[in-house]
Amino acid sequence: KGWEIIFNKLVLRFSLRKYSISELPEKLKKKFRKKPLLLLLDEGYEAGKESLEWLRTLTDHCDSLFVLLASLPDSEFSFSLLKQRIGERVELKGLDRLETAELIKRRIEWAGGQDIRPFSLDSIEVIYNHTLGVPRQVLKCCSEVVYQAMERGISIIDSGFLRQVSNLNGIQLKELSEKQRRLLFALDSKSLTPTQLADQLEWGRNRDNAMRAVNNMLRRLMGMGLVERERVGKQYRYKTTAKFEALRKAFPEN
Structure with a gap:
């Protein structure tokens, strides 16, 4: 109770009145008085200076303002202006196998089904292996598989059927873009940070845009099982997986 959530309409309304950066805090205080404010910001890595x-x-x-900022784990370099103001850091990881099964079960029950049916345990x-437990990818994968099962008149979705589904039948190398291949070969048995990758790949003159591109691509390649990361101190370092090394011969050399 008492929380006021600031969405785009509120920010837009203040922007249209052309308040300066120094005037806005006082305007917010007058509007909400001492009510606590919660500002939700997604895709923080897109924020400019x-x-x-x-x-x-x-x-x-604004003493009563609380900010929840969601971003990629490797974009902390972008928030140097806020470094001393960050009170708590929370890292969201992928679900484990049991949590993945529970997510699927709850989604099916929410839709009126029972347990994990039509999916089998295997x-x-x-x-899980295909999505690495990323919730959005889990639900997307299940949705696509269910539609294909319906089209083929299949009532039970087991591991055998999943292996027949093209988008779950391993990495389609031809679908990798030139930039994805360049990034993978840039790692080439090395352990690098996103900053080091951005410097090496030289994608554009704008450093912020280059870092966003690298972080987004690393996230996609992790979802494909071709890249993994480990935390070293305050940074994440990325390297190619055994899965990529096994497929490497299929990639054309640059």
């Missing part, structure tokens, strides 16, 4: 300046000013002058293992 100007946006972060606004956010820093708001947090400095199919859950295949889905």
Whole structure:
């Protein structure tokens, strides 16, 4: 109770009135008085320096303002302006096998079904290995598989059926873009940070855009099982997996 959530309409309304960065905190105080405010920001890695300046000013002058900022784990370098203002860091990891099965079960029950049917227990293992427990990917994968099963008149989805489904039948090398191949070969048995990769690949003149591209691509390649990461100190380092090494001969050399 008492929480006011600021969405785009509120921010837009203030923007249209052309308040300066120094005026906005006082306007917020007058509007909400002492009510606690919760500002939810997604895809924080897309924030530019100007946006972060606004956010820093708001947090400095609005004592009742709380900010929940969601971003990629390797984009912390972008938030140097806010470093001293971050009170808590939470890292969300992929689900484990049991949690993946529970997610599928709850989604099916929410839709009016029972337990994990039409999926079999062995199919859950295949889905987990394919999605690495990323919730969005798990649900997307299940949805695609269910539609294909319906089209073929199949009532039970087991591991055998999943292996027949093209998009679960391993990595399709021809679907990898030139940039994805370049990134994979740049790692080439090395353990590198996203910053080191961005410097090596030289994707564009804008460093922030290059870092976003590298982080987004690393996330996709992790989902495909071709890249893995480990935490070293305060940084994440990435390297290719045994799965990629086994498939490497299929890639054309640059």
